[in-house]
Amino acid sequence: MMTQRRQSDALIVGAGASGAVAAARLAAAGFEVVCLEQGDWTGPADYMSDRPEAELAWVERWSPDPNVRRGPADYPLTGEADVRPVMYNGVGGGLVQWAAMWQPLLASDFRVRTLDGVSDDWPIGWSDLAAPYGRVAREMSVSGLGGDPALPELDPYPNPPIPIGRIGLAAARGMDRLGWHWWPGANAIASRRHRSLQACQRRGTCMLGCPENAKATPSLTHWPAALAAGAQLVTGARVAQIPLDERGRARGAVYVDRDGVERLEPAQVVILAANAVGTARLLLLSASPRFPDGLANSSGLVGRRLMQHPYRTVAAVCEDPLDSWQGPWGQSIYSLEFAETHPDRDFVRGAKWMVMPHGGPMFAVAEYQEAHRHEDFETLWGPSFHRAAAEVFGHAFTWGIQAEDLPEDHNRVVLDPAVCDSSGLPAAQIEYTVSDNTRRMLDFNVARAVEAAEAAGAVSTYVRDIWPTGIGHVLGTTRMGDDPQGSVVDRWCRAHDVANLYMIDGGVFVTGGSANPTATIMANARRVVDHMIEARASQEVPA
Amino acid sequence: MSDSGPTPDQRLTLARLADVLVAEGLGMPAASAVGVADGLLDRCLDAAPALAEPLLALLDEVPADDLDAFVRGLAARRPDDFAILTTTVVGAYYLSAEVRELIGYPGQQPSPLSAAAEPEYFEMLERVYDRHPGYRECP
Numbered sequence: 001m002m003t004q005r006r007q008s009d010a011l012i013v014g015a016g017a018s019g020a021v022a023a024a025r026l027a028a029a030g031f032e033v034v035c036l037e038q039g040d041w042t043g044p045a046d047y048m049s050d051r052p053e054a055e056l057a058w059v060e061r062w063s064p065d066p067n068v069r070r071g072p073a074d075y076p077l078t079g080e081a082d083v084r085p086v087m088y089n090g091v092g093g094g095l096v097q098w099a100a101m102w103q104p105l106l107a108s109d110f111r112v113r114t115l116d117g118v119s120d121d122w123p124i125g126w127s128d129l130a131a132p133y134g135r136v137a138r139e140m141s142v143s144g145l146g147g148d149p150a151l152p153e154l155d156p157y158p159n160p161p162i163p164i165g166r167i168g169l170a171a172a173r174g175m176d177r178l179g180w181h182w183w184p185g186a187n188a189i190a191s192r193r194h195r196s197l198q199a200c201q202r203r204g205t206c207m208l209g210c211p212e213n214a215k216a217t218p219s220l221t222h223w224p225a226a227l228a229a230g231a232q233l234v235t236g237a238r239v240a241q242i243p244l245d246e247r248g249r250a251r252g253a254v255y256v257d258r259d260g261v262e263r264l265e266p267a268q269v270v271i272l273a274a275n276a277v278g279t280a281r282l283l284l285l286s287a288s289p290r291f292p293d294g295l296a297n298s299s300g301l302v303g304r305r306l307m308q309h310p311y312r313t314v315a316a317v318c319e320d321p322l323d324s325w326q327g328p329w330g331q332s333i334y335s336l337e338f339a340e341t342h343p344d345r346d347f348v349r350g351a352k353w354m355v356m357p358h359g360g361p362m363f364a365v366a367e368y369q370e371a372h373r374h375e376d377f378e379t380l381w382g383p384s385f386h387r388a389a390a391e392v393f394g395h396a397f398t399w400g401i402q403a404e405d406l407p408e409d410h411n412r413v414v415l416d417p418a419v420c421d422s423s424g425l426p427a428a429q430i431e432y433t434v435s436d437n438t439r440r441m442l443d444f445n446v447a448r449a450v451e452a453a454e455a456a457g458a459v460s461t462y463v464r465d466i467w468p469t470g471i472g473h474v475l476g477t478t479r480m481g482d483d484p485q486g487s488v489v490d491r492w493c494r495a496h497d498v499a500n501l502y503m504i505d506g507g508v509f510v511t512g513g514s515a516n517p518t519a520t521i522m523a524n525a526r527r528v529v530d531h532m533i534e535a536r537a538s539q540e541v542p543a
Numbered sequence: 544m545s546d547s548g549p550t551p552d553q554r555l556t557l558a559r560l561a562d563v564l565v566a567e568g569l570g571m572p573a574a575s576a577v578g579v580a581d582g583l584l585d586r587c588l589d590a591a592p593a594l595a596e597p598l599l600a601l602l603d604e605v606p607a608d609d610l611d612a613f614v615r616g617l618a619a620r621r622p623d624d625f626a627i628l629t630t631t632v633v634g635a636y637y638l639s640a641e642v643r644e645l646i647g648y649p650g651q652q653p654s655p656l657s658a659a660a661e662p663e664y665f666e667m668l669e670r671v672y673d674r675h676p677g678y679r680e681c682p
């Protein structure tokens with residue numbers, strides 16, 4: 001094995017949402033930072049989103065499912081799971097492909113055990129994230145409207161909200177008639193030129209890469225500043241193990257480079273930001289005589305309590321033209337009407353809803369066909385094929401409904417005993433079942449969303465069952481907590497078992513909430529690295 | 544895709560299968576009439592090359608007659624192959640400029656946001672604010 005350079009102050013594994021926040025902040029504070037990322041840079045030259053073939057990109061090259069995309073940086077996700085995770089592996093991580101919906105957690109999300117008697121409370125509360133939420137929203141050029149009464153007060157967003165468009169207006173009218181909560185969506189998409197972003201041009205291809213550079217993604221928002229401040233980003237570097245020294249501290253990371261050469265990158269502090277699947281996998285790969293069940297796993301919780309926000313959709317077909325292929329493909333409006341526990345319902349916690357366009361004709365027809373897949377061949381194909389486009393295309397909006405799935409030990413990431421990635425490392429095997437609580441929650445919310453669509457004047461609706469592939473939200477596999485026996489990291493996201501090892505991705509979530517998670521992942525990463533910087537400044541050695 | 548791409552026979556077979564799936568109707572042309580098995584197929588396979596191999600293999604096993612039964616058999620018993628076929632046909636069909644015009648789709652074109660427009664929803668939003676009990680207080 002080759003040892004790289006001299007020891008850096010902080011080594012980050014993963015250049016995605018949380019890794020980018022940490023690199024930029026630590027480098028600006030004078031830390032010597034190295035980041036190892038298994039993937040590559042992705043930029044406008046790789047996007048197909050300004051070509052007429054954009055929708056076909058989703059079939060393969062831009063599929064969010066690594067098992068379909070099979071890029072050189074992707075590792076297989078195996079196993080029988082009710083919902084299989086999706087992700088993007090490369091500089092920017094999931095934020096290369098994300099829809100940029102920006103949604104802080106509810107205040108109650110941090111106190112689920114106290115309030116609802118299930119799951120656990122977080123060791124931190126909403127107020128610990130209030131300031132970091134504001135800081136990362138500015139870094140991400142978020143466009144949105146403050147003042148949502150369903151949330152505690154937030155710093156004003158740096159940009160005004162994106163107009164909600166015809167789809168949002170139609171949906172909002174329905175919610176207004178029913179007296180239900182809705183609010184204009186916040187999105188990390190610039191409604192005007194801001195910092196490194198250009199103004200959105202409504203192309204609607206946000207999840208295929210934004211050709212206008214209007215959607216926030218770390219290669220625009222964080223990496224230029226991090227690199228300018230001296231951070232080093234090594235791409236094509238797949239981390240295989242976190243080795244320990246004789247005192248039980250992390251020595252750095254062993255990685256396999258593009259040529260298959262194994263290298264050791266030494267560091268004082270190691271920060272894992274490889275997402276809830278990748279970080280759990282890496283800890284399990286790093287088993288040693290001292291930690292036979294996986295690094296930092298004395299609690300037995302590494303890989304467990306995987307949460308994914310099981311997802312269903314209700315499409316509302318209206319008579320009026322809604323231009324529903326137009327973007328952005330973030331959230332036009334959202335609703336938290338059914339996000340909290342209610343004593344009259346047969347489930348605990350709730351779901352968040354958001355209104356989205358339907359994309360181009362291929363997507364719109366595919367959604368329609370999927371929702372009607374149990375019907376006769378004649379209903380969907382032959383001369384009837386055109387019915388879907390005639391009725392739906394340009395006339396529909398979608399309520400996406402994401403459920404808060406409770407953390408359950410048996411939903412987990414383990415190492416696949418047989419299948420390996422291209423570097424010969426065991427694949428991540430996913431074991432995940434959708435609980436009865438979640439199914440009841442989704443059934444209830446889908447029924448309410450059909451009512452909301454009808455109140456919006458929909459002439460018809462169609463409903464999709466739980467999506468078998470996830471929506472890119474992976475959480476909970478290295479939870480934080482004060483008790484070393486019941487959690488993997490402490491409230492500062494430092495491993496209870498290894499003094500200089502941190503985890504800052506979505507794995508540290510104690511519960512998942514129903515909010516799209518990235519605002520919280522980035523705010524928490526910011527909170528943690530700010531603490532490291534303060535600790536060093538006050539001569540306390542963080543590690 | 545094999546170096547040579549689909550053979551003329553494979554294109555002919557695809558055109559016939561495609562018309563079983565996307566027939567003429569509701570003022571819209573059939574798939575073969577807009578060239579789903581010709582230039583549009585090439586564009587489709589160029590954008591999603593992984594479709595090519597399973598598609599061409601599938602086309603080679605299509606019987607000379609009763610295409611209707613063949614396609615229905617795929618739909619009922621071979622969902623993966625059916626998905627390859629329908630993704631290709633539907634994907635190529637909606638690349639057609641003629642089809643796009645007929646359904647009123649300009650493509651994912653840029654069109655600037657009009658940020659200056661006073662949001663029409665302002666009154667509705669006031670009502671949300673007025674009726675909401677506020678977020679759930681936490682200890």
Ligand SMILES: Cc1cc2nc3c(=O)[nH]c(=O)nc-3n(C[C@H](O)[C@H](O)[C@H](O)COP(=O)(O)OP(=O)(O)OC[C@H]3O[C@@H](n4cnc5c(N)ncnc54)[C@H](O)[C@@H]3O)c2cc1C
Nearest residue numbers: 014016018038089093094099100101239278472505516518
């Ligand atoms: C299609 C899609 C749409 C989404 N839309 C939204 C949305 O609208 N709103 C929202 O809030 N969230 C959304 N998400 C989720 C969002 O992308 C994730 O929450 C976020 O990216 C997670 O950040 P992270 O730092 O935990 O990990 P990631 O961003 O996933 O980054 C992890 C990085 O680590 C790297 N890595 C992993 N293992 C290794 C290793 N062994 N060695 C080296 N590198 C490694 C990976 O290659 C990757 O780049 C979406 C996701 C997808 C896929």
Ligand code: SF4
Nearest residue numbers: 200201203204210327
């Ligand atoms: S809608 Fe806006 S953010 Fe999305 S791809 Fe188009 S320009 Fe980019």
